Every structure is written in structure tokens, then in C-alpha cells.
Amino acid sequence: MxxxxxxxxxxxxxxxxxxxxxxxxxxxxxxxxxxxxxxxxxxxxxxxxxxxxxxxxxxxxxxxxxxxxxxxxxxxxxxxxxxxxxxxxxxxxxxxxxxxxxxxxxxxxxxxxxxxxxxxxxxxxxxxxxxxxxxxxxxxxxxxxxxxxxxxxxxxxxxxxxxxxxxxKTTEGGTLSQALNHWLSPVVFLTLFGLSAYHNIWAAAKTQKVRYQTDNDVEQPFNQVVDIFESCCAEYQRGKDLRMFCAQGMVRSHLLMLFDKLATLQTTAQKYAKKMILVSFISTRAFHLFTYIFVGLKALYGAFGAGSLLKYTGMVEQMSNGIGRMCNAIREVWQxxxxxxxxxxxxxxxxxTSTGTKPITEDILNDYVFEFRNVTFTYPGTETPSLTNINCVLKKEEKVAIVGRNGSGKTTFIKLLCRLYDPQEGTILLNGTDIREYRYEDYLKFFSTVFQDFCIFALQLGENVASESVYNEKDVICALENAGFKERLKTLSDGLHTQLYKYFYDDGVELSGGEKQKVAIARCLYKDAPYAILDEPTAALDPVAEADIYQRMNQFIEGKGAIYISHRLSSCHFCHRIMVFENGQLVETGTHEELLATTGLYHRLWHAQAKYYQS
Incomplete structure (x- = not known):
């Protein structure tokens, strides 16, 4: 864009x-x-x-x-x-x-x-x-x-x-004295003043154009890359990998390479700037010299005394200084x-994303059906579609498992359902109406989600679950317990007010990968939206904890629709239906038993995973 x-x-x-x-x-x-x-x-x-x-x-x-x-x-x-x-x-x-x-x-x-x-x-x-x-x-x-x-x-x-x-006026006679008193002398003075100002502004404009181009095209992107590399070295969360794999040299070499590239481009810009500065300097000094000579001659021919000579030479200095500062400021404004x-x-x-105007009523919340109709989507800046001609229906109270290899389009499907993106082709319907016609804010409230790249903020535990500063503590605790965080919560002396991470507080608590995932699931449960979406919600949990979470989730979202995405196919057992994605296409759909009875992709994935558990 x-x-x-x-x-x-x-x-x-x-x-x-x-x-x-x-x-x-x-x-x-x-x-x-x-x-x-x-x-x-x-x-x-x-x-x-x-x-x-x-x-x-x-x-x-x-x-x-x-x-x-x-x-x-x-x-x-x-x-x-x-x-x-x-x-x-x-x-x-x-x-x-x-x-x-x-x-x-x-x-x-x-x-x-x-x-x-x-x-x-x-x-x-x-x-x-x-x-x-x-x-x-x-x-x-x-x-x-x-x-x-x-x-x-x-x-x-x-x-x-x-x-x-x-x-x-000069009081002494002579041709030069008459010339100093001539009406053309102020005209010559103002002409030289104007030429000096023009050359300064022109040189400034040319210089700043080149500097902005260098800054915008090279230096700003460069600084962004440098920030990324420097964060690798400074952030304590990345420090383990950096040191265990002795990667400091690699990061340093990338930084030096970027510095060399920037230095070369800046040198080119500086050479051009020096030429323009030289033009400005010559023009200003020429005017300066002429004015000093003019003032000196008028004093020499009796126009004023020593005190006035000091005053008018000071005037020349200040006027020249004023021209220089004004041109420099105009140059900076230009840039x-x-x-x-x-x-x-x-x-x-x-x-x-169009906002839409249609409200989501209680009737829709209580009885809903989503339908993907010939949906095709390509991410901006790419050419290959991530999803192609998807057709499916998602009903209330139906638990759906979405499986497939990495990059098959599972998460993209979820992003389209949540209206994080709109499809370029086809339509997504809610109760027969294009979802783009509903109020965007109302539609987002329809879903409780746990994405695979979820974010836990450097805030208090309770705020992370409730997503707000003022919340019902009993409901937050209930959500954490249902997410399997009960025992860990007991160990936190500040309870829900425990500060997470050490970005702002030295006594901030670091959570394990599994604990962070439980907090993200608790956030999903606390929102209590009509439709739950869990994208790899238990990837950081052990199989026992995973089974416990799924059992609790099923009880908690009873009567609601839900989508589970997981590479552990054991989660498919308790789902009403399974959708299998491959290369951006919906290639299979059915129950666990129906898909195992075929020789399709789900059958192969299931037996490939089961083989490792059996062995």
C-alpha cells in the first residue's frame, strides 16, 4: 500500500x-x-x-x-x-x-x-x-x-x-564620493543582497532534496534494520540463543555491512552538498566584502564618524548573519x-476494511451459520493465492477441527473468518448476509480467539486475561483455572496483580511457553464470545495437559461453535467434523471415522503420527 x-x-x-x-x-x-x-x-x-x-x-x-x-x-x-x-x-x-x-x-x-x-x-x-x-x-x-x-x-x-x-551623504568631493551618494548605490546594494539570498536558497533546496532522498530511501530503512539487529543483542529473551550459538559475530558482520553501505551512499550525498555549500559561501562572502568596502569608503569620505562606522559594520555583520540563518532555516523547512x-x-x-452498518442482533448471536462461498484470497504483495475456491459451512454448536501441513492455508482461513482480511474473490456469509455488511466492531466481538502467534503483554496477569484494567476478578480466576493455570496462580504472591516480564519491573515474572499458552486460552474463555477459535492452542503443552485443556474447553464452550487447529490429530476425536487443507484448498471434509476409512491426506497424516506413538 x-x-x-x-x-x-x-x-x-x-x-x-x-x-x-x-x-x-x-x-x-x-x-x-x-x-x-x-x-x-x-x-x-x-x-x-x-x-x-x-x-x-x-x-x-x-x-x-x-x-x-x-x-x-x-x-x-x-x-x-x-x-x-x-x-x-x-x-x-x-x-x-x-x-x-x-x-x-x-x-x-x-x-x-x-x-x-x-x-x-x-x-x-x-x-x-x-x-x-x-x-x-x-x-x-x-x-x-x-x-x-x-x-x-x-x-x-x-x-x-x-x-x-x-x-x-559624503562631505568630501571627488568622483568616487559622488558615486557613493548616487541613487543607484542602494539599488546595487539591494541587487547584490537579492542575488546572495537567491543563491543561498537555491543551493539549500538542492542540498536538502538529495539529503531527504538519502534519508527516506536508505537511512530510515537502514535504521529499522539496525534496530532489529541491536534488539537481538539487547533483549534478554533472545540472549540465550545468541550466546549458546556464538552468533555475536554473525550479527556484527551484518551490522558492519549495513554501515558500509550507508557510508557509501552518504559520501555521495555529502559530495553534492559540499558543492552547493561552496556556491552559498562564495555568494554570501562576496556580498559581505562589497558591503564592508562600501561602509569603509563612506566613512573615509566623511559621511559619519568612528562610532557610526562600528554601528554600520555591525549592521553588515548582522544582516549577513541574518541572511545565512534565514537561508539555512528555509533549507531545513524545505527538507x-x-x-x-x-x-x-x-x-x-x-x-x-469496510465497516458496514448492519448490527449483530441477539437473534444472530443465538442462532448463526457461516458460509464460505467460492472464496479465494491472495496476500497483498504476493502472487500465489493462499486459499483457492473455498466452499464450506460452519454451524452453531459444531466443533470443527482444521488440519493440514504447514502453509496449507489453515490460519489464513481463520483470518478471513475473523475479517482480519477480506477475500478478493467469493463471499463469506453470516446467516445469508455478506459479513462486510455488518458493523466491523460488532463482528469482531463475535469471536474468542487464540492465535498461534498470540501476544502476552508486559502488564499484570489479570489485565492480560481481561484485556482491560478494570475487570471481574472472580471471572478472571475462573478462566485461568479452566485453562489449567490454577496451580501456577497459587504460587504467585500478587495473584492477578502479578507483573509479567522484566521490561518494567525487576520482580516481573517470566512464564514458560506452556504457561503463556494457558493465559492466552484463559483470555479466550474470559471473553465468552459466541464462537471460539483456537489456532495451535496447545502446541507448548504436554499431551496430558493438552487432553485436560480440551476437556475443560469442551465443557466451557458447550452450545457454542468452535474451530480447533492442531498438528496433534488427537484433538480431532471430540470434533463433530474435520476439514483438511492442502496447498490452499479444502481437499477433504468429514468425521474422524469417515476420513480414516479413505486413503486420503488425513488418513496418511493420522497413521504417520500414530506410528511414532506406537513405536
Missing amino acids: EVKKGNAWTSLMRALKMLMKDSPLLIPCTFVMAAFEAASPYINILISAEIVTELTLPNRDIKHLFFLAIVMAVANCVVGLLLAFLYQFQDVLKYRQMKIIDGKVAEKSWQMDYETVCDPKVHEKANIIPHWGYDHGVLALVKQISEILSALFTIAISVVLVVEFFSL NIHYIDDYFAYQDLENR
Whole structure:
């Protein structure tokens, strides 16, 4: 799925509106801060110029000199303290805004349907955006706005001094003096100023385009891969395999190879950037040199004295500095717009799964029939169908076992039934109605599931079972006991409030594979949905524990429909019907006895497994 971008200007306006809405004080704070930053150097320039002028007078006033020095010191202290406060206040506001953005990204991920979340491009963006911090995206825009405003204020103050500068005429005669007073001199000055600014912006735009391309096409995917490899080394759960198989060297070699590849690509980008920086440097310094010469000549021909010379050379320095900072900030905004656009493109992603409007009523919950009618499904980004022309019926109170070799389409069948994906061909019906017509949220509540790749969260045990923070403790304990977790629960001093895993707490409890599977089954039982689906629910349990779990499950879901997927064919005994998948097709269906009476795939799988138990 392509993460479509919008108009860059529109994204920029959206970012500003978002900042004003989420953090109303952030932009005003930045504006005031930029004004003080711009004014700060002119305090020294203007007052120092007055001091020098006073010193050059034959009858200089010592009291006035002391007064100017005190004013300069006090003004610097006041502005410095104000800026320190504003910097700190802005940092607090930016941190809050960063957490708001992280929350919006997480919320968007939660709201996405499963098919969209599983898309590699979407997944990449979801992982990268929270790592931008203050360097890219909406928050980086705050710094860039501050730089642009500060530069504009600096240039504005300089323009006032420029007007004053050109209003002062040379008093000594000569052709050069007349040329300095000519009306074309400010035109030449403004032309050179414009050319310098244009070259800076042009070079910045070219440089940032190459940098963004390198960052987006190479560096971001690279960082994602590095995170994966580094997690292999850092996560304690993977540490056993890493050390037992001495795999550190293998991981290190992959990282070094990736670093070398990135370094080569970055070197190419840096060479191009150096050329553009050289263009910018020459243009800025040429303007700088011309202005210094111009100011020096006007002073030489009597337009102003030594104090004003200091003031106007300071003006040149600040104007040049303002141009440089503004061009640099515009360059950064130019690059950052791409990141802002990426953020809003992610936020604007639409779910592929239609929500439907039809409610699931009590009548449907009490009496239901699912039907797969000519269903074919191919995973996005692949060409070979995972399921082909599936036709079957699933009834209430019917226990169905689904068996088949690895990759035969068993789990895909379940994902389609649960509407984690929608089929490209055919229809899945619930009581004769296409399941896409039902409200998506209502439909998901229809199922209690245990997937083979289930997730146990680093939260409290009770929260893992109930999937919510406030729950009925008696019901949770009942679900855990029915899942075979009773004896283990007795050993936990904090009971349902036991923290699982050591990610957040040193005293977090580690569960074995079988114990985690029991917690996942307890979660399924606690939900108490009309239809239960267990995909390899007992793979980590021993045969005795497995038999006990199945017996308890059958009692607990009496009167409900259920699907069991298991490589241990012993689970098929208590099922009403068995469906056999092979290469994405439903090749056999029937009872255990009926299928054993044939010489089909189920017959071969059963006897292959029985042979090892008998021997």
C-alpha cells in the first residue's frame, strides 16, 4: 500500500494549525523569543557605537559613558534572563507536543484495520515517526520557525539602519564620493543582497532534496534494520540463543555491512552538498566584502564618524548573519516539509476494511451459520493465492477441527473468518448476509480467539486475561483455572496483580511457553464470545495437559461453535467434523471415522503420527 502524500504547502499549514490547537502558547512563545534573539546583538552594537562616538569627542562626558556602560550591562542581563526563561518554557511545551504526537501515531495505529497495519510501508512509517523527536517533522518546524522569525527580525532592524546609512551623504568631493551618494548605490546594494539570498536558497533546496532522498530511501530503512539487529543483542529473551550459538559475530558482520553501505551512499550525498555549500559561501562572502568596502569608503569620505562606522559594520555583520540563518532555516523547512507530509499522509491513511452498518442482533448471536462461498484470497504483495475456491459451512454448536501441513492455508482461513482480511474473490456469509455488511466492531466481538502467534503483554496477569484494567476478578480466576493455570496462580504472591516480564519491573515474572499458552486460552474463555477459535492452542503443552485443556474447553464452550487447529490429530476425536487443507484448498471434509476409512491426506497424516506413538 502506497502511503500517499499531499500538497507540501497544505501539510505545512496543517502542521501550524495543529501546533496552535495542541499547544496554543508554543508559537507565541517562539515569536517573542525570536524577537529578543534578534534584538540582543543590537544592544551591544548600538550602545557600543554611542560609547565610541562619545570617546572621540574632545569634551567627552565620563558620567554619560558610565551610564551607557550600565545600560548595556543591564539590558544584556535582562534580555539574557528572558531568553533563558523562554528557552526553558519552549522546551517544556515542545516535550508536551512530542508526547501528543506520539499519542496520535499510536492511536492511529490502533484504529487501523489489520490488513493496513500489516502493510510493510505503513509499518515502516509507524516505527520511524516516533523516532524523529525534535529533528524532523512537526516539532522540528518549531525550531525552524524560530530561526526564520529571528532572521527576519534581524534583517528588519538592519534595513532600518540601511535606510539611515544611505541617507548619510559624503562631505568630501571627488568622483568616487559622488558615486557613493548616487541613487543607484542602494539599488546595487539591494541587487547584490537579492542575488546572495537567491543563491543561498537555491543551493539549500538542492542540498536538502538529495539529503531527504538519502534519508527516506536508505537511512530510515537502514535504521529499522539496525534496530532489529541491536534488539537481538539487547533483549534478554533472545540472549540465550545468541550466546549458546556464538552468533555475536554473525550479527556484527551484518551490522558492519549495513554501515558500509550507508557510508557509501552518504559520501555521495555529502559530495553534492559540499558543492552547493561552496556556491552559498562564495555568494554570501562576496556580498559581505562589497558591503564592508562600501561602509569603509563612506566613512573615509566623511559621511559619519568612528562610532557610526562600528554601528554600520555591525549592521553588515548582522544582516549577513541574518541572511545565512534565514537561508539555512528555509533549507531545513524545505527538507522538513517532506517529513511533515509523511506524518499527515500516515494520519490520513484510510482503512481498507469496510465497516458496514448492519448490527449483530441477539437473534444472530443465538442462532448463526457461516458460509464460505467460492472464496479465494491472495496476500497483498504476493502472487500465489493462499486459499483457492473455498466452499464450506460452519454451524452453531459444531466443533470443527482444521488440519493440514504447514502453509496449507489453515490460519489464513481463520483470518478471513475473523475479517482480519477480506477475500478478493467469493463471499463469506453470516446467516445469508455478506459479513462486510455488518458493523466491523460488532463482528469482531463475535469471536474468542487464540492465535498461534498470540501476544502476552508486559502488564499484570489479570489485565492480560481481561484485556482491560478494570475487570471481574472472580471471572478472571475462573478462566485461568479452566485453562489449567490454577496451580501456577497459587504460587504467585500478587495473584492477578502479578507483573509479567522484566521490561518494567525487576520482580516481573517470566512464564514458560506452556504457561503463556494457558493465559492466552484463559483470555479466550474470559471473553465468552459466541464462537471460539483456537489456532495451535496447545502446541507448548504436554499431551496430558493438552487432553485436560480440551476437556475443560469442551465443557466451557458447550452450545457454542468452535474451530480447533492442531498438528496433534488427537484433538480431532471430540470434533463433530474435520476439514483438511492442502496447498490452499479444502481437499477433504468429514468425521474422524469417515476420513480414516479413505486413503486420503488425513488418513496418511493420522497413521504417520500414530506410528511414532506406537513405536
